[in-house]
Amino acid sequence: MLIQIIYGLFVAIALASALMVVVARKAIYSALFLVLTMVTIACMFVLMNAQLAAALQIIVYAGAIMVLFLFVIMLLNLGRQPPLSHRSRPVRWLGLVFAFGIALQMGALVFSMKNMLMAMPGGAASITIEQVARLILTDYLYAFEMVSVLLLIAVVGAVVLARRNLVQGVETMIEKPDVE
């Protein structure tokens, strides 16, 4: 009974904070509510007995990726930026209708599978790191290698893109090597 109350609480927090990500006025509030959503989803993983996924969610998502977001918000000083122009755009409402349609369709799919889902053995399985590692390094080896190459490309691309005046910087370094 207690765990049901906790679960309901987490569902409410996750939905409310996900909604706040969208409606919050400043980017920094959106980021902090996104952290809350991620932590709540990690709590869901713990309730589902998926500790590995919960730890990765906290470390990689709520830790690394969100720190990246917060750094960029800090660098760009988005809190002080002038408000965006409020041109009316009817396409936005179409977007809301589209999102509602997605929710309706996928929700209907889950509801239609309700009996099958309820019959599943729920949350009892504990998946070890060893199982996951064995799977990644055998069946999913090529996907694993491709993803690591993708990550390398992304890191190099981010450095090249974000650096200001890359060519000029290299030229000054060549002209004055002692400046460093």
Next chain:
Amino acid sequence: MQYMIPGNLILAVAIFAIGAGGVLWRRDAITMFMCVELMFNAANLGFITLTQSLGRPEGVAIFLFVITIAAAEAAVGLALFIKIFDDREKIDAEDLNLLQR
């Protein structure tokens, strides 16, 4: 425990829809990016829920790949935003319409 499987899936659907709506509704690119992260999270929730109920490790492996791709996407996207911000003083998705002309 049984109620968590459909419950989590419905929650994942709801978060995904909120994220999709946010991408289409918001105009500053950073918040749009955060909504994309919301959609990634919803997908992860669905993967982990189903993989735990089936007792198979495949979903956790996919979860790892999704996290990696989300990290790569965030790094490149945010670097692009810094560059765009150098040019214009704000990142308004409405103003980035160079390809529409």
